[in-house]
Amino acid sequence: MIILKSAEEIDLMREAGKVNKLILDGLKDLIKPGMTTMEIDEFVERTVRKHGMKASEKGYYDYPGSICTSINEEVVHGIPSRKRVLKEGDIISLDLVVEYEGYMADAARTYGVGNISPEASHLIETAEKSFFEGIKYAREGQRLYDISHAIQEYVEGEGFGVIRDYTGHGIGSDMHEDPPIPNYGKAGKGPRLQRGMTLAIEPMIVEGSYEVDTLLDDWTVVTKDGGLAAHYENTVVITDGEPELLTY
Template sequence: MTTGDLNRIADKNIRRHGAVPTFIGYQGFPAAICASVNEEIVHGIPGKRVLKEGDIIKMDVGATIDGFIGDAAISVAVGEASIVAQQLMAATEASLYAGIAAAQPGNRIGDIGAAVQGFAEPRGYGVVRRFVGHGVGRFLHEDPQVPNYGEAGKGQLLRPGMCICIEPMLNLGTPEAIILEDDWTVVTADGELSAHFEHTLAITENGPKILTVHD
């Protein structure tokens, strides 16, 4: 299967549920999903790349329905990935949930970043700083920015009614990222593997409510 095949499946299913793919045409992006393989961190353009045994692929998907946007990402193995790759994906997903747990009303944006960073860096992973989470609603990227690093107690206050995306991107090596010549695909500076997970959540009086989780 190619990353382009995955894009066609995603496009069809988003529309089948009465939504439209948010990413198509966003700042010129040509596809319904971002499909980033191995050393590609994020914003990979789906195409002819064939998936192989042991690859890890990051799929970032946006859907708009009734004028509102949901944004989520997942990393999965193609066949049987290496133990190192599996551990990277597990740590990235766990860091996402650490960030979500910190997204309590009355906390601040810095608490989210500090939670993600505090989970990932002691385990030896590089936390990508060039790309961050964001507010979301009627537009894909709204204020505030939601970094995956920071200082607890700093930044904008989290209030009930806010809707944000938390999306840690962890690298096996350096956190540095490079944008390729297509002006979209972002890769690790040292060629090491990267993983990416994301959820959209609402801040409620009772804490964070994940809006893009399986029932």
């Protein structure tokens, strides 16, 4: 069941979204070669507490971190560690859920560490641009898969692949609500979009094959072929006009 949100509920999500954006924007300037992913996690924890909020991923199905830190071939759910040190030329996907008074906002960005290859830059840029191609259709009355189809068409047109095993999702008082939002599919399919829907739309794209494995930590998802992965996400509200981005 898709839960439509009231203006009051969206206000709470909007506040969470502001802090989510603040953190991810701050990390863009903070990450550098030699930094550990645990230092990223500690920055997140300090900042959410300072604003009286909560990092919802911590403890979710026993996930140990406040943010997911996925490097290079890691697609999603990488676990922060003092042993994981960022190197020049790495790319890192940061996926964060911030909660305020029981309501959540979810966002992800992929950043380069120091100087990265032109190919990696193209991948990161394509993930972001595909999101904005998708939300052209995030309007009341459109079908959900209109968004999915636009993302897939743009990503594949740039020569990259779209992950099939993981999708976007509804969000609100729960981190994962209906509907699931694949980043591929046929236009004209899926539920019709309605005002008050709150959606975490998140292209996850790869250099090569979209097939993935999960590491022995039972969390970290990696590309089977070792190709780089990039992730871009915002929490989106369907309105009676342009979609509102709560984390952008």
